[in-house]
Each structure stands twice: as C-alpha cells, then as structure tokens.
Amino acid sequence: MKRLVPVLLLILVCGVALGGGSASAPSPASCKEPENHKLVVDRLLLYHDSGEYDREIRDVANSARDYLNARVKDAPKEDKLAAVFDIDETSLSNWDALADCGFCSFTVQVKLYSVAHDPAIIPTLELFNFAKSKGVALFFVTGRPEAARAVTIKSLNDAGYSGWTDLIMRPEGGKQEPARIFKSHQRQLITDKGYRIVLSIGDQASDLAGCCVERTFKLPNPFYLIE
Numbered sequence: 381m382k383r384l385v386p387v388l389l390l391i392l393v394c395g396v397a398l399g400g401g402s403a404s405a406p407s408p409a410s411c412k413e414p415e416n417h418k419l420v421v422d423r424l425l426l427y428h429d430s431g432e433y434d435r436e437i438r439d440v441a442n443s444a445r446d447y448l449n450a451r452v453k454d455a456p457k458e459d460k461l462a463a464v465f466d467i468d469e470t471s472l473s474n475w476d477a478l479a480d481c482g483f484c485s486f487t488v489q490v491k492l493y494s495v496a497h498d499p500a501i502i503p504t505l506e507l508f509n510f511a512k513s514k515g516v517a518l519f520f521v522t523g524r525p526e527a528a529r530a531v532t533i534k535s536l537n538d539a540g541y542s543g544w545t546d547l548i549m550r551p552e553g554g555k556q557e558p559a560r561i562f563k564s565h566q567r568q569l570i571t572d573k574g575y576r577i578v579l580s581i582g583d584q585a586s587d588l589a590g591c592c593v594e595r596t597f598k599l600p601n602p603f604y605l606i607e
C-alpha cells in the first residue's frame with residue numbers, strides 16, 4: 381500500500397513554534413530541505429525489524445517488573461496498590477497497520493480502533509500478569525473513544541489481558557482535552573477512590589505526565605506523537 385506522510389514530519393517544519401498561540405517566523409536554516417520521507421520511513425522500519433524496538437520494550441518492562449516486585453514487598457497490607465496501563469503501542473501493537481500506511485497513524489486511528497486484530501506487546505502482557513499475581517489493581521487509561529469500547533475489550537481479551545479493574549476511555553463529544561490532561565485527570569480520579577498508583581506505563585510522554593504516580597515507565601515509540 382502506498383505510504384503516506386508520517387505525522388513525525390508534520391511537526392516543527394520551518395521553525396514554526398508549537399503552543400503558546402503565536403508562531404515564530406521561519407528562519408532560513410530551519411527551512412532547509414528536510415530528510416526525504418522515504419529515508420525516514422526506512423529508518424523506522426529498520427529500527428523495528430532489527431529487533432531493537434523489541435529489545436528496548438523488554439528492557440523497560442523488566443525494569444518495571446523489578447520495581448513493582450520490590451514495591452509490593454514493602455507495601456502495608458491495607459494499601460490498595462494500582463498500576464495504570466496505556467493501550468496502543470503499550471499493551472497492544474498496531475504495527476502492521478502503522479507500517480502498512482507509512483506511519484500515518486494519527487489520521488487513521490479511528491480505523492485502527494475498529495479492527496480487533498491488535499496483538500499483545502508481550503513484555504507488557506507479562507508485566508500486567510505479574511502485577512495481577514501480586515494483587516495490584518489494574519487500570520487501562522486510553523485515548524481511545526468510548527465508541528471503541530466493545531472492540532477494545534475484544535482486542536484486549538483476544539491478546540490475553542483479563543482481570544482489569546477498569547477500562548477508562550475518552551467520553552464522546554464535548555471538548556477533547558489533550559491526552560496529558562485527560563490521563564492525569566483520570567489518575568487523580570483513581571487515586572480519589574483510595575488507590576495508590578505505584579506504576580504507570582505508556583509509549584507517549586503524555587501518557588505519563590501529571591499527577592498521582594510513584595514511578596513511570598516510558599516505552600519507545602518514534603512512529604507517532606500524541607500530546
């Protein structure tokens with residue numbers, strides 16, 4: 381399938397400032413011809429196909445497991461420990477769809493969410509099951525919309541995830557908060573219910589920013605950006 385322009389190349393073109401409302405004037409240096417799109421796509425494919433992507437995921441998940449193992453041992457019995465998991469490129473992989481369209485993920489995410497074929501990211505599934513074995517309450521907090529709840533549950537179940545306490549998705553309609561605001565707010569609500577969130581894992585910085593987590597674990601994802 382023809383590869384489309386990746387989201388990565390839509391960012392920071394010609395020195396245009398992100399955020400704050402006003403854009404700075406492009407400078408001649410920043411308007412130089414960027415790296416060719418195909419070369420960027422090829423590098424992303426190589427990063428994945430070489431096995432380096434999987435190795436880095438494994439390293440992060442192992443660190444999370446080691447931390448959790450030690451943290452659970454230290455916890456008073458009355459503490460309600462919780463862990464928060466992102467879904468896409470954290471618990472489930474959209475790799476086939478991403479690579480097939482040249483990493484055009486952000487514009488086709490709704491389509492991705494409608495296809496219940498996403499395999500598990502195995503190191504994350506193992507971390508999830510380890511946390512479950514230790515009695516830690518498990519929460520998914522995802523930017524997927526409520527309309528995708530049924531297909532998301534099917535994907536999670538098919539991939540081997542079970543026994544979570546809650547699956548928190550974006551409500552339909554109204555103003556859509558940035559992910560970093562939405563997810564931080566949801567963690568606050570989990571904490572308000574008496575849980576102590578000891579661990580949060582995600583592939584985006586926006587998964588992990590904000591309140592209410594003792595330790596965060598960032599998985600690699602150079603394929604798209606969600607703020």
Ligand SMILES: [Mg+2]
Nearest residue numbers: 466468469583
């Ligand atoms: Mg994600």
